[in-house]
Structures are given as structure tokens and as C-alpha cells.
Amino acid sequence: MSESCKFLLSDSQIPTAWINVLPSLPEPLAPPLNPQTRAPLAPQDLAAIFPMELIEQEFSPHPTVDIPGEVMDIYRLWRATPLLRARRLEKALDTPAHIYYKYEGTSPAGSHKPNTAVAQAYYNKRAGIRRLATETGAGQWGSALSLACRLFGLECTVYMVRISYDQKPYRRMMMRAWGGEVFPSPSDRTNSGRAVLAESPDSPGSLGIAISEAVEDAATHADTNYALGSVLNHVMLHQTVIGQEARLQMAMAGEEPEVVIGCFGGGSNFGGLALPYVLERMAGKGPRIMAVEPSACPSLTKGTFAYDFGDTAKLTPLIKMYTLGHDFVPPGIHAGGLRYHGASPLLSHLMKLGYIEATSYPQTPVFEAALQFTRAEGILPAPESAHAIRAAVDEALHAREAGRSKVILFCLSGHGHFDLGSYESYLSGKLLDYEYPGRDVPAALAAD
């Protein structure tokens, strides 16, 4: 075990291939279904909105996919990201546990999202696409894609949920600084947007509506494609740089994690850290792997494993996943990035197979852990990432109670520089907790 607190990799140690777990699955993934015919989706069904190279990655049979040189050139601007041991937090908790965290907030956009945004922009550029359209909630994904598009000379159109557009002006300005065009959604630029506005001119918007607008924009413009920041297999693939680096860095620290933790919305930072460790578990060893959700939106812990739509407006293919129902509207918790009714089908499948466990917390104890972390380690975490901190702290406290050491690794997926209003709410005692009310399996779900 090293005495150091920080484990850095040189440029030559940045992974040069992404890891694909699809061919290693003991049971194959249930295929996405065409929403009209309910027949398994063919790759060409996606060609109107995705470039062929990403569609191939979505279904790839290869255990690794080489990272293109131009993507590597951009990764190198901030990767490898640091792995740190939270020695000051351990001391504050008076725990014998060793707490390590992989910090993805050093990217220019402030989170892990550029890992896939850069790759998606690259493949779209190669396919001759001129513009990408996407949706964003709190703005992490929209800013990552705006940056990536700028670096490859693509235009970027972001449909931002109106309430976030109004409440989080800095994220919107960040996208504009990188040359992205940002519209509050519902907008009058699409049929789906206009339909909502006609019925409800003051609609605050939702991720579901924004997805519909971005997909429609892409599908109706030949030079424009759509990009998604989570859920899909190719997104999980690109994010595996996180876990690959973390494994090298844990080896530098001379330790093996006993538990690997990530916050969970659609699954992209969690999958990025976890998937290389899932392969270890498939080989009969490896750590416990824990996804951490908000209690207000507990897809994995309280959802149903079933075919459902990815969006509220039922435009997407049907995918088999843990879901609260595509009509579920999560309450307005501060961790906007975790407010998704569904979950990555790949990670859902792995959970069903027992490789992954899940837990959930209300936001008050999450912010309590975030404060404890920033006051010990300095870095101010995003509310999303703070869910992982809460679980890591509890694992460390259990180790103290049990009087034994434990090696804990979590992903600190982003900084909270644009989330300080939520810290202020917590400090002023104004934070509300929401418990998932429980609901019948939504009638709208397709049959399992």
C-alpha cells in the first residue's frame, strides 16, 4: 500500500481501446424492439438518427473496440483523470476503511460526459453529418456535447428542459460559449414542441418532451443526427475508460477494491467504472458492485424489469430494463442527472443476473455526505456524484463498526460548481426529501 494520496497515469497509460462486455454475457441481452411491429430492431432501423459505426458498436460482438487517434488526441487534454485516496475523509470518519475515488470532474465540461460526447461527435463527423441534436436536463450532457461538436467542427443544437433553462443559466451560457445553440423545450421548432405549447403554453418541459424534439429534429434533417448521453450500449462502451484507468491506478496504490460504487441515473458513469470489474466477477472474483439511486427515482431498487419506452412520448424503441414506467415523473430533486424513469438495458441485465446490487438514499443524507466530503477533501461534488459518496461513507462506517479494514472505490463523476444553489438549500434546512410512493406496474408497460 502506497503512502501517497494521488495516483496519476501518464499519457501512454490512457486506455487505447474501449471494453465491450456484450460478448462475455452468460445470457444474451434482450433485443430492443420496434415500437410498431414489436419485432427485434435491425441495425438499419437506427440509421436515420445514428451513424453506422455507432450502431455497430451498439451490437458489437468484439470484446474491445479501438479508440480512434483523433478521439485519443482529445482525451489527452484532461485524461487520464486522477484517482485519489480520501485520507482526510477516512480520518474524519475515524474508519479503518481505505476510501479511493476516481475523479471525472477535471474534464472541461466538469463530468465524465465528454468521454462519450467526443466519440459520438467523431463518428458523426466521419459519417458526413453536419449537426447533432440532443436534449439536456440539468445541462451536463448538453455542455459536453457542445464542446465535443466544437472540437470536431460540428454544429450542436440542444433542447434544454425549460425549467432548467430558466433556473440554470450558467450551464446554458457554457453551451453557448462553446458555440452550441440552446433552445428551451418545449420549443416552436418541432411538431412535438408545438403540440405541447398549443396545449400548455407555460409548460415547464420534461426530459421526455426534449428527447422527442431532438429526435424529431434529427429525423427530419438529412445532415443532422441525434446523440444520447446515457442508457445505450455504445455510451457504456465509451465510458469504460474510467474503469480501465481506475484498475491501473488501484494497482499503483497496491490495493484491490472490495466494493465499487457509482451513482445511477441512466447508468453511464456507473457503467464506466463498473464494467471492467463486472468482467472480473464473471471470472469468479472481483468486488461487490453497487449502484446508488435517489429514493425519489429508484428504477433499479423499486422498478420492474420489463420492456418499456425510453421516453415519455413513446418515440423510442422498446427496451428491456428496470423501469418505473415511461409515464413516471420524478419529483424535482437537485440531482437532475438521476431523474430518469428507466436504466441502461445492459446494466439492468447485469443486475438481473446478480453481478450488480443497488441501493437508494433520500437527498438530505446525500447532501450531508457531500458536505462532509468537501470539507475534508476540498473538491465540491455534484449532487449526482454525492449519492456515491453517501454509500461509500456508509460502507466505511460499517467497517468501523465491524472493526475491520475495507477497500472502497467510488466514482466522483463531476463537480458541483453549477449546483451551489442546492447546497445553499441544504445549509438553510430547506431541502425536501421525497420517497417513491410505490405504484402499480404501469399499465403502459409492454408485456415482459
Added chain:
Amino acid sequence: MSESCKFLLSDSQIPTAWINVLPSLPEPLAPPLNPQTRAPLAPQDLAAIFPMELIEQEFSPHPTVDIPGEVMDIYRLWRATPLLRARRLEKALDTPAHIYYKYEGTSPAGSHKPNTAVAQAYYNKRAGIRRLATETGAGQWGSALSLACRLFGLECTVYMVRISYDQKPYRRMMMRAWGGEVFPSPSDRTNSGRAVLAESPDSPGSLGIAISEAVEDAATHADTNYALGSVLNHVMLHQTVIGQEARLQMAMAGEEPEVVIGCFGGGSNFGGLALPYVLERMAGKGPRIMAVEPSACPSLTKGTFAYDFGDTAKLTPLIKMYTLGHDFVPPGIHAGGLRYHGASPLLSHLMKLGYIEATSYPQTPVFEAALQFTRAEGILPAPESAHAIRAAVDEALHAREAGRSKVILFCLSGHGHFDLGSYESYLSGKLLDYEYPGRDVPAALAAD
């Protein structure tokens, strides 16, 4: 010359001593004067508000000062900071110049300020002090000191210029997240604050008033000291970690800078990068060294080299420096950290001796360069740091015109995550430029 774009140091390469240029000066620094007696200040004159170890550093005859282990432990949380070569910016400028930048925005507070905040908190803690009081304008320094105090178990009281307190709520919230108490200044907590409020209940405040409040708070509480984030010799000393690391990293890149550039307010990030290179110049070699100011507040380029007060209210000692007069109120440019009427006496002296040159820019071309930088390199710069980018870009463009290579190094002192409103102003064409009107040498200046 390396093909890489990023030069990282291991923990064992972080400097273990600060560099003090005072004993190498060819002519000694003019001493600070007691404002009442005009006699040179004795160290004990400062003992009411600073701990003795910092006072000793202020006048130290030693060429280096060892960095204490507990300070090193905290530096290691984010230091060494990266040095990057801006290859994508070079390409965008179509220049044969090589542009390197030292990026200090990876600290938890987002700038170079923690380099001295951590040291100051440490020495105050050792002196048995329970609380530090300080002022802050835009909030960079107040947040750095709040973090440093938290890490050493000190309380921190920040007097924040009221207009910034109202306009930059995120910086205030960041201080609170780290446990700092923040008061809008003028406040009713001090005689100086109450005096201002009595005359002008709606006063927007000023750095001068906030300094008076913090100094009064410290001077009237035995368990409380004062901390300053720039100008003083011990601050410049602590910041030399920047330049020391940069020299090692430039050696890794296999290049020597021909010009070294930093933005200039009080002088702390500029001095931190420049001072190790000043020693080279004293040895008859070394690069050009350029300070970059806002045209709206051009202390070095248009000020007078004379004894003047450090604050508006004339509470501080008289220091010999380039000054626009302690009664000069700079216009409200977005680079709030560069709105200081004076300058570090050490750096003023070095400029007078010819080791340093200075230039100035209005804010519109500064933001133009900031946009060009972030769209090429990703990182979103603070408006202050963007002054250095502007000058670096112009040096690179001169190299293109001259058809020759040139190695340029600048300090990117912080990120602009809390300054996006100013980017929005620039993008909407609403940014105003201010030129320094010129003024007679203020009558209030003491005789040179």
C-alpha cells in the same frame, strides 16, 4: 521537443521549498512605512494582525523557505498542476509559435489562491489563532481562504463587497459550503462598516471598505488575525510553487520559454509564475517577463511609482508601488480580481529595475481571446486569466507575421465557471470597454 500536449509531475516533484527573491535583489526594496510616523515599519508593528512566522517571511533574508509538511499534505490534493501545450490553439492561429500554459484552475477553489491560503491558515493555526478575517471582491480569495481554514480547523470570516455578494451568489455559497461565514460589506459588524452605512445605507461597497472591516475585525479580537490574498511579499513567496513546477515541466517538454506571461491585479499569480524566471534574468539570461493588466485599471502601465496606501480608507502601511492612487475607483469590468489601484511592491520594484514589462488590454479583445481559447482547448478561462491569453495570442500572431518560431508560456490562473454571465455579455455584444481616463498624480499620494 516532446510530441505530448500535457506535462505532469509526480508528487515527489512538487517543490518542497518556496523561492524568496528578496536577498537576490540588486537594490533593496523600499521599506513599508508606518502611516502615522512615516518611519520604516518594524516587524512587531504587524503583530496585531499577522502571525510572527508570516511577518518573518515578509522580510526574509533567506533565498528559500521550506514548505511545512502539513502544507505539503494539502498541496498534494491537487498539485502539481498540469502544464499543457495549446496545440489546438496554435493550429487555430496558424502560428509557428509553441504556446504552453500552466493551469492553476484544478485546485478545489478553482484558482492559484489556495497556494497561499493554505500556508497562511497553517501558520496562523500554529500561532494559536482561532479565526481569520479577510475581504473578498469577486470571491476567489474568500473561497480559497474558507477552504484553507476548514482544512486546519480555523473559523473564517469573509467581508464580501456587497455588489458581488448580491451578483455572485455561487461564490458566496461556495464559501458557506466550506464553513466560512460571509457578510456583505459594508456590514454593521464593524465601526468602519457602520460609519459607511450611516452615511450611505445602500452602499454597494468596495474592496477598500471591505479591507477596513476585515482589518478592524482582526485588530479588535485577540484570537483573530487578518489574511491578504495578494500584494504582500509572503504571498508572492508562497505562489512560487507555480513557477518552480513550470520550469520542471518546460524541461520535460524540452523547451525554454522566450516570453513568460501572467495577468496582473495585485500580482500573485503573475509573481508566482514569474519570480523563478526573474532569478534567471538576474543571472543574465532568462525570458522576457510580461504582466498583463486591464486598460481600465492600468497600475503598472499608467500608474506612478510612489508610496501610497494599500486601501481606500488609509488604514494600511504606506508601500512603495505602482499606483493609480488609493482613491481611484476602477470601473466595473468583469475581471474583478484585477480591479486594484496598486501592485505588489516587490513586483513594482522589479519592473522599475527593468526585469519585468507590462501591457494592457480592454476587455472586449480579452474575451475574444478567451472564446478562441475555450473553443480550441476546452478549458473555460476566468476573465482575469484571459488577459494573459490575449497577450499570448498576440505574441503568437507576431511570430506568424515574423515567420519564426517562439516559445510562449503563460499562467492560466483559474477557471471561469462562476463568470459565465460575463461570457454571455460578450456573446450578446453588450460588453463595454473602458479606457483609463488619465489623471494627475493624486494629491493623496505620499512623496516619492
